[in-house]
Amino acid sequence: MIVVPGHHRDTLQELLDATNHTAPGPLPDTAAFTGGLADWAQGTPFERAFAAADEQLQLRKEQLREVVAPWEHEADTFVAFSRELEGLREPGDLIQHTLNRLLRVMDFDQAAYAILEEDQLVYVHEAHRDGVPAPEPGLHVPVPLAGTAFQRVQRTRTTEWSTDYPSTPGALPQVVEQGVKSGMVTPVLRQGHVMATIVLCTVNRWQTITPHMRKTVELTVLRLEHALELRRAVGEVRSTLEAGMRTLSRVLEARDAETQGHTARAARLATRLGAHFRLDRTALEHLRYGAYLHDIGKLCIPERILKKPGKLTPEERATMQRHATEGHDLVTRLPGVAPQIVAVIRSHHERWDGRGYPDGLAGTDIPLGARIFSVCDVYDALISERPYKRAWSHDDAVLEIERQAGGQFDPEVVRAFLALVRDP
Structure with missing residues (x-):
């Protein structure tokens, strides 16, 4: 580091260039050294000038294709990051994990995810180091885009950064007042359009923002974009699939002369009951799909x-009971149907005491999803009017479910069901 008095910055640059040209480099046609210059005005912090000079140095190093590698095993960390994202399903979890990771591997104090909506931005996720205040503006506070770095990012779809943020055109007053000295804003794209940005800042200190740092953030954001797009596409497929299943359940109800909405109500109740048993999202999804297709x-x-409308003969009852195995045979011909869905379809008429059909399973040999759904299915059938019976009252139906604990139904499932319907 060299501190030179005076205002002759161009003259100093010429002297450095001449010296560099004269001195022998490490390889033919390679410069001997690289430097960066910045003004240190009287009355301003030294750290500010140092960070600005260091930024110029890093830019020159990038131009000269010198290697800058402050983080070892970077490829390994990106592979690990990709695997971590694969284990997360909710978009909010993906975003929050990305912010936490950037704070962990980068030298910043605050991180935020801001959605750009027409002419304003809104922070919806944030992270910050211990002892550092949360980023300003706060979460869910709309801020005008006009004239800010966010608007420039939206227009150019490229990263904006500033080693000296307070001097940046369009700097947000509340951010400057909080003590932010350096920062960068990287776009998050969807189908070529800027939908959001990742914001990284330092508080009460200047930070040199190197090309390598920008590339690291941009690669991280690119991986986040892919993960978010995949979750969005999968979500659309799931929504379409579930809508189709709900439509099919209504068709089955109409053909069976069941009360309209029985399957949807039983499926919702089964999902709530499944949550009591701490089933994860995938298991609850399988339970719900099995409920839609149970008949x-x-x-x-x-x-x-x-x-x-009347009582079935023994032969007719045997034919009716075949619907469990017929349903099993139908859905197993469809590619990609999870075994847990098939289990609900085949086993929702099994009984805890082993006297059910089609396989005479007993106790915990009956799949949990089928045990849960059978209680919900019978309850909703009891309180619904059918051609062959009147609708029961809620209290009478609950008493019947309770009476069948240990006979038709799993006692533990019944206990959870009673707690659910008595304290909804």
Whole structure:
């Protein structure tokens, strides 16, 4: 580091260039050294001038293709980061994990995720180091985009950065007042458009923002973009699939003369009951899909039996009971149907005491999803009017479910069900 008095910056640069040209380099046609210059005005902090000079140095190093590697094993860390993202399903979790990671591997104090909406920005996620205040503006506080670095990022779709943020055109007053000295804003794209930005700042200290740092952040954000797009696409497929299943369940209800909405109500109740058993999101999804399709086998049962208002003969009852295995056979022909979904379809008429059908399973040999759904299915059937019966009251239906604990139903599932319907 050289501190030179006076204002002759161009003259100093010429002297350095001449010296560099004269001195022998490490390889032919390679400069002997690289430097960066900045003005240190009287009455201003030395650290500010040092960070600005260091930034110029790093830019020159990048131009000269010198290697800058402040983080070892970077490829390994990106592989690990990708695997970490794969284990997260919610977009908010992906974003928060990315902010936490950037603070962990980069020399910044604050990180935020800001959504750009028309002519304003809104922070929706943030992270900060211990002892550092949360980023300003606060979460969910709209701020005009006009004239800010965010607007420039939105227009150019490239990273904006400043080693000396307070002197940046359009610097946000509340950010400057908080003591932010250096920062960068990197766009988050969706289908080529800027949908959000990642913001990184230092507080009460100047930070040299090197090309390598920018590349590291941009690669991290690119990986986040891919993860968010994948979750969005998967979410759309799931929504379409679930809408199709709900439509099919309504068709089955109409054919079976069931009360409209029975399957959807039983599926919602089963999902709530499944949450009591701490089923994860995938397991709850399988339970719900199995509920929607639980009676799909009735497509193979003659209408004269399905809609018979009176008591079924033993032969007719045997035919009706075939819907569990017929449903199993139908869905197993479809590629990609999870075994847990098939289990609900096949086993929702099994009984805890082993006297159910089609396989005579007993106790915990019955899949948990089927045990949960069977309680919800019977409860909603009891409180619904059918051609062959009147609707029961809620209290009578709950008493019947309670009475069947240990017989038709898993006692533990019944206990959870009673707690759920008595304290909804």
